[in-house]
Amino acid sequence: GQNIDQPTEMTATEGAIVQINCTYQTSGFNGLFWYQQHAGEAPTFLSYNVLDGLEEKGRFSSFLSRSKGYSYLLLKELQMKDSASYLCAVRDGDYKLSFGAGTTVTVRA
Amino acid sequence: ETGVTQTPRHLVMGMTNKKSLKCEQHLGHNAMYWYKQSAKKPLELMFVYNFKEQTENNSVPSRFSPECPNSSHLFLHLHTLQPEDSALYLCASSQDGGQGADTQYFGPGTRLTVL
Numbered sequence: 001g002q003n004i005d006q007p008t009e010m011t012a013t014e015g016a017i018v019q020i021n022c023t024y025q026t027s028g029f030n031g032l033f034w035y036q037q038h039a040g041e042a043p044t045f046l047s048y049n050v051l052d053g054l055e056e057k058g059r060f061s062s063f064l065s066r067s068k069g070y071s072y073l074l075l076k077e078l079q080m081k082d083s084a085s086y087l088c089a090v091r092d093g094d095y096k097l098s099f100g101a102g103t104t105v106t107v108r109a
Numbered sequence: 110e111t112g113v114t115q116t117p118r119h120l121v122m123g124m125t126n127k128k129s130l131k132c133e134q135h136l137g138h139n140a141m142y143w144y145k146q147s148a149k150k151p152l153e154l155m156f157v158y159n160f161k162e163q164t165e166n167n168s169v170p171s172r173f174s175p176e177c178p179n180s181s182h183l184f185l186h187l188h189t190l191q192p193e194d195s196a197l198y199l200c201a202s203s204q205d206g207g208q209g210a211d212t213q214y215f216g217p218g219t220r221l222t223v224l
Contacts, residue, residue, distance in 0.1 A: 030209070031210060042113070045213075045214065050209075050210065099151040
């Protein structure tokens, strides 16, 4: 099976920066996704990385290192509305998508 | 994206009941998925349909029975469930069924409680 690890919880202050790490071991690799899920709501797509490097989208950035089996999601200028669960998902060699258990981020005033 | 809808949003059922979950996507996608999300656990893929054909059954017990009458609608029929089946059931859709950057878009889920 696939193995995708991310921290369970993180807490940060409004206006700060938080980095959520994701490590993976999969049979083949065809891309890594990050999703945001607010409590009681649908997961929503944030980013997709398939090549090494940093992808920036406004306050959110995602980084990938395929050789290290490692990604991170960087949230800058944190706002209260960023309190949510962040899911790391990897598409393996058979194009199946496997998810991590999610990281719950709490933003405090 | 709010193009994937699910009904009902909440469902409480006994172990002997039969119920169905419904999912509809308004995105013109060709693939649809059922996932199970339990607390503190990763999303578990249950079923995949591509162009109405089932392409994945991830060792799901037969008490869960999917149906995909067309590319826009997906059902999950439930019967004789167990309390451990209580979870959030998420539906998703995507354009191409998993190639390249094909992105899955999720519905809000049905919170199922089995008594």
